[in-house]
Amino acid sequence: MTTSTRGAVKTPAVLVLEDGRIFRGRAYGAVGETFGEAVFSTGMTGYQETLTDPSYHRQVVVMTAPHVGNTGVNDEDPESKKIWVSGYVVRDPARVPSNWRSRRSLDEELAKQGVVGISGIDTRALTRHLRERGAMRVGIFSGEAVREDGALLARVQEAPQMKGANLSAEVATTEPYVVPAIGEKKFTVAAVDLGIKGMTPHRMAERGIEVHVLPATATVEDVYAVDPDGVFFSNGPGDPATADHPVSVMRGVLERGTPLFGICFGNQILGRALGFGTFKLKYGHRGINQPVQDRTTGKVEVTAHNHGFAVDAPLDRVSETPFGRAEVSHVCLNDNVVEGLRLLDRPAFSVQYHPEAAAGPHDAAYLFDRFVSLMEGQRA
Numbered sequence: 001m002t003t004s005t006r007g008a009v010k011t012p013a014v015l016v017l018e019d020g021r022i023f024r025g026r027a028y029g030a031v032g033e034t035f036g037e038a039v040f041s042t043g044m045t046g047y048q049e050t051l052t053d054p055s056y057h058r059q060v061v062v063m064t065a066p067h068v069g070n071t072g073v074n075d076e077d078p079e080s081k082k083i084w085v086s087g088y089v090v091r092d093p094a095r096v097p098s099n100w101r102s103r104r105s106l107d108e109e110l111a112k113q114g115v116v117g118i119s120g121i122d123t124r125a126l127t128r129h130l131r132e133r134g135a136m137r138v139g140i141f142s143g144e145a146v147r148e149d150g151a152l153l154a155r156v157q158e159a160p161q162m163k164g165a166n167l168s169a170e171v172a173t174t175e176p177y178v179v180p181a182i183g184e185k186k187f188t189v190a191a192v193d194l195g196i197k198g199m200t201p202h203r204m205a206e207r208g209i210e211v212h213v214l215p216a217t218a219t220v221e222d223v224y225a226v227d228p229d230g231v232f233f234s235n236g237p238g239d240p241a242t243a244d245h246p247v248s249v250m251r252g253v254l255e256r257g258t259p260l261f262g263i264c265f266g267n268q269i270l271g272r273a274l275g276f277g278t279f280k281l282k283y284g285h286r287g288i289n290q291p292v293q294d295r296t297t298g299k300v301e302v303t304a305h306n307h308g309f310a311v312d313a314p315l316d317r318v319s320e321t322p323f324g325r326a327e328v329s330h331v332c333l334n335d336n337v338v339e340g341l342r343l344l345d346r347p348a349f350s351v352q353y354h355p356e357a358a359a360g361p362h363d364a365a366y367l368f369d370r371f372v373s374l375m376e377g378q379r380a
């Protein structure tokens with residue numbers, strides 16, 4: 001991820017996919033070179049939240065929305081302290097950002113944070129390619145880096161794969177911290193940070209929860225040292241098949257029967273803790289308008305997604321697990337991918353998508369209320 005100065009408008013850039021397909025455009029953000037897994041996001045809005053979601057670590061995000069950066073960059077919307085995407089691909093960047101909250105342009109912000117991007121390429125063609133061939137490794141090269149043209153493909157093919165990547169420790173907090181309850185404090189939650197987004201503890205704080213955010217390396221003892229009413233496992237980057245430590249911590253929580261909630265990576269960890277497998281999706285779900293059905297109520301909600309892996313659990317029956325009966329509670333109506341799990345004999349559930357909705361619709365906010373109900377139920 002080398003960087004130099006801000007990309008001048010006409011600096012040439014090239015995007016090289018691991019299967020040899022090439023797109024030529026202009027530097028956007030920092031000039032230099034970068035590698036990652038090429039994935040596409042269909043969100044029309046919310047680019048700041050996307051860029052700062054730690055789950056995008058080591059991914060090069062292609063925006064299907066043709067105009068990006070129109071509302072500039074503000075100081076309120078980031079979901080973490082920095083931009084995590086390893087590269088950014090847009091069709092047509094805003095020439096003049098305009099919004100009352102905007103402090104600077106997206107181009108400037110990407111450059112300031114050393115994020116190499118490319119603009120002026122046919123993002124529809126690139127998205128169709130990824131949809132047909134699957135997510136794959138990619139490199140973006142601009143400025144001096146373009147010159148070694150012939151050698152670029154080999155370098156992309158040497159970059160690390162997302163499958164098998166263990167990344168939570170690279171993005172999670174190293175020190176515990178507390179997000180105080182807003183208003184009266186009703187509950188304490190231990191939240192294991194595997195790459196948490198800022199909105200998640202905020203959604204809990206709004207419901208009177210004091211959230212103790214713990215590093216990804218937290219042990220069962222660390223979790224119980226905060227005397228939690230509930231335990232939460234966050235979203236995060238990488239392959240859930242590598243997340244052995246959080247899986248064992250979650251098993252410790254399930255054994256004790258403490259109310260448990262997981263989001264995204266947290267759902268995959270619950271899947272594994274119950275004995276289900278996980279697998280890599282062809283191109284994943286990323287965007288803010290994915291239809292999901294809550295099978296307990298039959299209702300369909302429009303939801304925010306960012307996942308490249310999924311849980312392999314049966315949709316048509318209740319499963320017997322070491323922690324009692326479990327079922328698939330939510331399913332994606334586009335492709336029948338498992339989007340949620342629920343235990344029937346213990347107070348534990350999780351979803352594969354993003355009820356904290358940053359960015360995205362608020363249809364799934366009720367899941368935070370379900371977590372609160374589980375904690376209330378445990379007290380009664």
Ligand SMILES: NC(=O)CC[C@H](N)C(=O)O
Nearest residue numbers: 055235236264265308309
């Ligand atoms: N947002 C997330 O938590 C993503 C989980 C996991 N890294 C995946 O891609 O499926």
